[in-house]
Amino acid sequence: MDNIRYDEKTNSLYIVDQTLLPNEEKEILLETAEEMYDAIKLLKVRGAPAIGICAAYCLYVLSRKIETESGQDFCAKLEKDADYLNSSRPTAVNLSWALKRMVALAKANSAMPVEDICSLLLAEAKAIHNEDIEMCRKISEFGLTLVKDGDGILTHCNAGPLATSRYGTALGPILLGTERGMKFHVFADETRPLLQGARLTSYELYKAGVDVTLICDNMANTVMKNGWVQACFVGCDRVAANGDTANKIGTCGVAVLAKHYGIPLYVLGPTSTIDLNCKTGADIEIEQRNPDEIKTMFYSKPMAPAGVKCFNPAFDVTDHELIAGIVTQKGICRPPYTESLAALFKD
Numbered sequence: 001m002d003n004i005r006y007d008e009k010t011n012s013l014y015i016v017d018q019t020l021l022p023n024e025e026k027e028i029l030l031e032t033a034e035e036m037y038d039a040i041k042l043l044k045v046r047g048a049p050a051i052g053i054c055a056a057y058c059l060y061v062l063s064r065k066i067e068t069e070s071g072q073d074f075c076a077k078l079e080k081d082a083d084y085l086n087s088s089r090p091t092a093v094n095l096s097w098a099l100k101r102m103v104a105l106a107k108a109n110s111a112m113p114v115e116d117i118c119s120l121l122l123a124e125a126k127a128i129h130n131e132d133i134e135m136c137r138k139i140s141e142f143g144l145t146l147v148k149d150g151d152g153i154l155t156h157c158n159a160g161p162l163a164t165s166r167y168g169t170a171l172g173p174i175l176l177g178t179e180r181g182m183k184f185h186v187f188a189d190e191t192r193p194l195l196q197g198a199r200l201t202s203y204e205l206y207k208a209g210v211d212v213t214l215i216c217d218n219m220a221n222t223v224m225k226n227g228w229v230q231a232c233f234v235g236c237d238r239v240a241a242n243g244d245t246a247n248k249i250g251t252c253g254v255a256v257l258a259k260h261y262g263i264p265l266y267v268l269g270p271t272s273t274i275d276l277n278c279k280t281g282a283d284i285e286i287e288q289r290n291p292d293e294i295k296t297m298f299y300s301k302p303m304a305p306a307g308v309k310c311f312n313p314a315f316d317v318t319d320h321e322l323i324a325g326i327v328t329q330k331g332i333c334r335p336p337y338t339e340s341l342a343a344l345f346k347d
């Protein structure tokens with residue numbers, strides 16, 4: 001089942017509702033702007049590249065509902081829809097990246113009949129989707145050069161096919177290597193509070209026949225200390241120009257531990273996740289989420305006093321000094337990142 005599926009015959013956009021996994025594999029239809037906003041906000045579709053791909057299709061579906069014959073008017077309404085979708089989550093840059101790309105295309109062709117602009121938008125959404133498949137494949141190939149058969153790999157959150165398309169980013173080398181007969185032992189952090197590691201990563205790897213062991217986040221130290229981990233592979237939601245990387249809350253803790261034990265931590269992601277407008281991680285907005293995700297969600301009864309204060313940032317920033325390499329579809333960037341990341345955008 002594809003995580004994001006656009007059905008051309010019916011002009012319908014479907015996503016696999018990731019909040020139901022691993023217990024139920026169910027597609028849901030996204031028709032209205034509110035349903036689309038909620039799907040992103042509530043993590044029914046999640047993972048930086050997948051959010052971008054989904055948002056591009058969402059904007060196309062919404063574009064078909066705009067009633068006007070004026071290209072200018074059409075673009076103004078499209079931009080409003082894009083701003084609304086973009087306000088659903090702030091940290092993953094792929095969301096604004098994909099929406100900006102769609103709006104820019106419409107504006108550049110605003111002299112065309114509205115019907116034709118819509119056709120261009122569909123082609124662009126498909127292109128964003130197909131490019132991601134290709135990028136994941138290349139990232140997987142580059143990532144595979146960083147590990148050897150039999151290695152133990154620790155990962156945090158979910159950066160697999162559900163979060164992207166096909167292979168995924170951080171899970172890509174593992175899935176590609178497994179297809180080629182290599183054996184890895186993967187430790188998947190459960191990833192509190194929303195359990196993307198338990199619900200999604202262990203589900204994807206287990207289904208693919210990978211030797212995966214699920215651990216609580218606070219067990220990462222133990223498996224590293226035991227010598228069971230040779231590399232850490234994590235995804236990214238926004239990479240600043242100096243290499244500081246925002247990813248799921250807890251990633252920075254993994255990176256600090258990895259540094260302590262001399263284990264390389266690699267960040268894997270497409271160039272669309274690199275935001276040169278952010279000079280350092282301090283410029284990255286971190287999403288704050290509902291305290292109930294900590295206190296009540298996934299529990300049969302509340303596990304904290306109803307009124308207790310909670311701090312629930314969805315992401316943290318890993319300092320570039322803790323990152324051994326940033327793996328993109330164009331190759332592996334090494335420190336100093338200010339130079340190696342900028343070089344990716346030169347041609």
Ligand code: MRU
Pocket residue numbers: 043046047048049092156157158159160163164168169170196234235236237247248249314
């Ligand atoms: O809140 P989420 O589940 O969208 O967070 C996802 C992550 O942090 C992923 O590691 C990141 O988006 C990379 S996905 C290839």
